Amino acid sequence: MKRVRASLIILLLTAFSFPVCPQAFAAITPALVPALQQQERPGGRGGGPREENDSDGPREYSEVITEDAITSAGMFDVHEVGDDLFFEIPPSELENEMLLIQRTMESTLQDPGSFFTGGPRLIVQWERQRDRVILRGKDYDMIADSTAAIWSVISGFRRGPVLATFDVEAYGADSSAVIDVSDVFLTNIPELNPIDGLNRGRSWVEDSWSFEDAVNVQVTQSGSGSGAAPGGRGGGPGSGRGGGQAQTRSQTARVFFSMARLPEEPMMPRWHDERVGFNSSRSYDFTRPDNRLEQIRFIHRFKLEKQNPNAEISDPIDPIVYWIDPATPDWLKPWIVKGVNEWQPAFEDAGFSNAIMGRVAPTPEEDPSFSMYDARHSAIYWRPSTVANATGGQIVDPRSGQILKGEVNMYHNIMELQKNWYFIQVGALDERAQSLPMPDSLMGRLVEYVVTHEIGHSIGFPHNMKASAMYPADSVRSASFLERMGGSHTATLMDYSRFNYVAQPEDNIPLEYLIPKVGPYDHFGVRWGYSPIPEADTPDDELEILNGWAREQDQYPWLRFTTADAAGSDPAALTEAVGDADAVKSTTYGMRNLERVMSMMLEVTEKPGESYDELENLYGEAVSQWGRYMGHVTAIVGGAQTQEKYGTGPRFEPVEKARQREAVQYLDAAAFHVPEMFLNSDILRRIEPEGVVARFRTQQNRVLTSLLSQARLERLIEFEALETRNGDAYTLADLMSDLSAGIWNELQDRTVQVNTYRRNVQRAFLEVVDNRLHPNEEDLNSNFNPAAAPWTSDIRAVLRAELEDIDLLAEQALARTSQDMTRTHLRDVRSEIQRILGGNGN
Structure with missing residues (x-):
């Protein structure tokens, strides 16, 4: 210029x-x-x-x-x-x-x-x-x-x-x-x-x-x-700070x-493949050779060309440079540079050295003509906001999918989110987290992790929620296994896997292995998307080689990507999960660590001269973590194990009956009974005069709403209908029988007593069943994912029969209780069941 x-x-x-x-x-x-x-x-x-x-x-x-x-x-x-x-x-x-x-x-x-x-x-x-x-x-x-x-x-x-x-x-x-x-x-x-x-x-x-x-x-x-x-x-109205x-x-x-x-000659596109996770652009191509109009998709990626095309590994002609906002706190700038550079080994697998790097952008005083907002500069912005989050994206050439500008937004309060998660999930494993505020060396590493994840989005990768289930649950407790897999408990940094809460204190996992890193799937994805294929002159010419690379997933499950149209059925594709190859076992381990964290929470947060805001915050985070764990187990019921395939066999296989039954039984014990660790009056009387009862009812209602969702119940019916081996399917009737045995088991005791929290669970069950039997007109007529009318499947018959059985149990239980509140509750249960079965919805 x-x-x-x-x-x-x-x-x-x-x-x-x-x-x-x-x-x-x-x-x-x-x-x-x-x-x-x-x-x-x-x-x-x-x-x-x-x-x-x-x-x-x-x-x-x-x-x-x-x-x-x-x-x-x-x-x-x-x-x-x-x-x-x-x-x-x-x-x-x-x-x-x-x-x-x-x-x-x-x-x-x-x-x-x-x-x-x-x-x-x-x-x-x-x-x-x-x-x-x-x-x-x-x-x-x-x-x-x-x-x-x-x-x-x-x-x-x-x-x-x-x-x-x-x-x-x-x-x-x-x-x-x-x-x-x-x-x-x-x-x-x-x-x-x-x-x-x-x-x-x-x-x-x-x-x-x-x-x-x-x-x-x-x-x-x-x-x-x-x-x-x-x-x-x-x-x-009323949303401003001044009202x-x-x-x-x-x-x-x-x-x-x-x-x-735009580039005078567009980069040659690379066709999208559902088996490998890449963001992509779509267009209708009116001159493809197929006898139909085809919507083509090509992936988003930076253009990398080797300085030495004949070398196995070469520096690129134009490396990927992310300019770091000068407004970033000075102590964090080295961590953010490191977060970008963490991707360099993956690009080496694709044949490029020094392919990607972070640099601190010049200030206006240092270079008045430089701007991070320039369309040619990829940037990491540091945002002064209370939002506890970060985002990553890209701007592409629509002719080719070439990324022209990558953008990452780091919100200042992301540190609050990382502190909460790390303390709640692995605070029992890392002494550095047992004193607040956490040291800069730990917080810097946590921010680095977020940056590396968001850079992944910015270089073309979507989330891959399946990766955290590709390692056996017990293996993520093994330091030697984690070392072999690059020091990370999940195969990709692009999962929402967070921190290794499955590891136990006795496992002696190195602290650096508690935080996810660029993993085997990330190396695979970069190699698949960025490796040059010099013998190809067109995108079609690349397909055979790309297919061969994608087929490596058949041998190595940790290279697999979330199945595109699993429609929420895959219990391996979960957010916030670790070791969800066996969610019951991993949740059991996670709950043990959560109990350890709850036992030290008051000591860590109580400081003379300071409010109890941090205690209240972390208590709420712990309850939410419990809710997430229960959600991971819930996903097993009516679930299907999936693998994206192109013409090589079935993609969906129902989860085994025994696993589904085990999941419901675990929920009966761990979700529908409030864990004692959360009922610590020393904590509760410091943070609120009331609210604990409603807090747990909300979480339990969410579990039941998910467990009895229309889609899940429909899958159970369909899996039973397609099952060729009699008795191998976990049916809708099985679910209701197991669920009733857990939620209403007190009604069969010799002396019936139902405590406050259990009354809440039972009321929540009736509320969810009512909503399923009587969806409102808005849900039935929604243009987006409308609810099915209840009379169109077996759902109504099974739910109504279950309500009738519960009504009979409640009637019999009334004669075996001397507790006033239990008697009142059972009468209310019978009245509510009659209302629901009457169908007036009022």
Whole structure:
């Protein structure tokens, strides 16, 4: 990029001006005119475009780009003249497809308790018709071979909407068209997501830069938006920090626009494969050889080419560089660099050394022209927000799937989330976690783990929730096994596996093995997606080799990816799980560690002079962890073991009957009875006067709602119908019998007593059954996943029969109880059953 002040060179440029048609056109699209007519633009125009009644056509170059212009030379020269911004677009850049993105740098609308949004990402091109320049969007939903007859039609559909039009103000050397583009960035073009009620008089261009292959523009936009009353930031009524009714308020944002030329030759795509997890783009290809219209998918990946194509491992010509936000806390920057670099060994397996790296971005003082929002720079933003999360994504070339810009959002409060999880899941295994706050060395490692995960998303990988079930439950307690598998208890960092809560203190697992790392599946995925296949000239030519790589999953289960259309049936594809190859066994181990954590929680959190907020927080996290564990076990019931296959055999196999029965029996003992560790009055009386009863009812209701979900019950019916070996299927009747034996077992005791927590479970059971028998009209008529009418399957008959049996048990139990509350409860149970069976739903 080169910035110069226009002076004598204007004489040379004007000497090469070409005659033009005198016909004049509107300076901007008609839709924008009313918005501009309402505002007076501040300051002089420094040359600027002519008035509307000026029909003399383009002017002399020196009349538009005056000697006061500040020029940045590059892809096309950018001129700042007073308050106006001019692009000088050479003919060579017309019709070139370009990426245009917008990112908000700062905004009065940003709620510090909310996620930071991304922004528009468009493919555009500049066109010229006589003395008018057009900015047009492009559409890639349909594609075709440019030599095919149908291309003449498809090419028309590829032409997207006109975003803006401009009069040519002057012509420069080589017929470059000079246009005033200020209004592109300071008016209400909806595709560019301007601030609401944008006011041109309070908005201006701050700065601009031009590079060899990109142009960046930074502006201030002001307008009026619906926000909280003074004291809050955005949100609806009463949502602001200062409370009050929502009202229209002035709002201001600093916005960055970046336009970068797409590669002249698109990277060769690599076809998507459901067996290997990659984000992908989709298009309808009208010239595929199949006798049908095919929707093709190609994966998202960075373009890596070897400096030495003949070397087994070579540095890439252009490595993947993630620029780290200078606003990141200084002590965390080395950890974030390390989090990016953790992917380097996986890329070595694909044939690339030094393929990916993290670097701290320069500050504006160090390099005023550098911006992390530049469309050419992958970035890790550090967000000042109370959101306890992080995200990763990418912007791609829609022609090929090439990742042009990777983006990761690290929210400052992610440290709170990591602290909570680590303490609750493995605090009993790591003394460093038994004193709060945790040391920087531990917290830095936890942030590094999150960064590595989000970088995985940004280089093309979705979540692979199946990976945590691909190691035997007992193996993740073995230090030698973990060492052989790269030091991680899950095969991929892209699972939501978190920390190794299955390991027990007596296992002596090295502390570094408690936190997930880049694993065997990640190495496999990078190799499958990024390894060059030099003998292939087309994506189709790669298929045989790619299929051979994918078939390695048949031999090595830890290379498998979540089955695409398992529809929630696979008990191996769970979030927040470790060792879910056997969820009952792993949950048993997890509960032991959770009990150890509960026993030390008060000692760790109670500090003279400090509130009990941390104790309350961690107690709530422990209860939630218990709920997650129960969810892992619930998934076994009505589950199907799956493996994605391409023409090589069955993909779904119902879970064995014995495993499903074991799961229900475990839930009877561990979910439908409140664990004693949570009923510690020393803790409860420090954090709340009431709430513990409702807290556990909520968790138990969730387990029952999941266990008796429509989809799960329908699967049980279908598995029974397809079972060819009589008695091998776990049926809906089996589930209800086992569930009833666990939830209502007190009713068969010689002396019947039902305590508060068990009464809650029994009421929750009736509530869930009622909802299943009487879905509301909204659920029945939903456009998204509508509920099945209860009379269309065996579900209604089985549930009604179960209610009748429970009613009989309750009637008999009434004669064997002397406890007033139990008697009242049983009467209520009978009344509720009659109401449900009556079907009035009231």
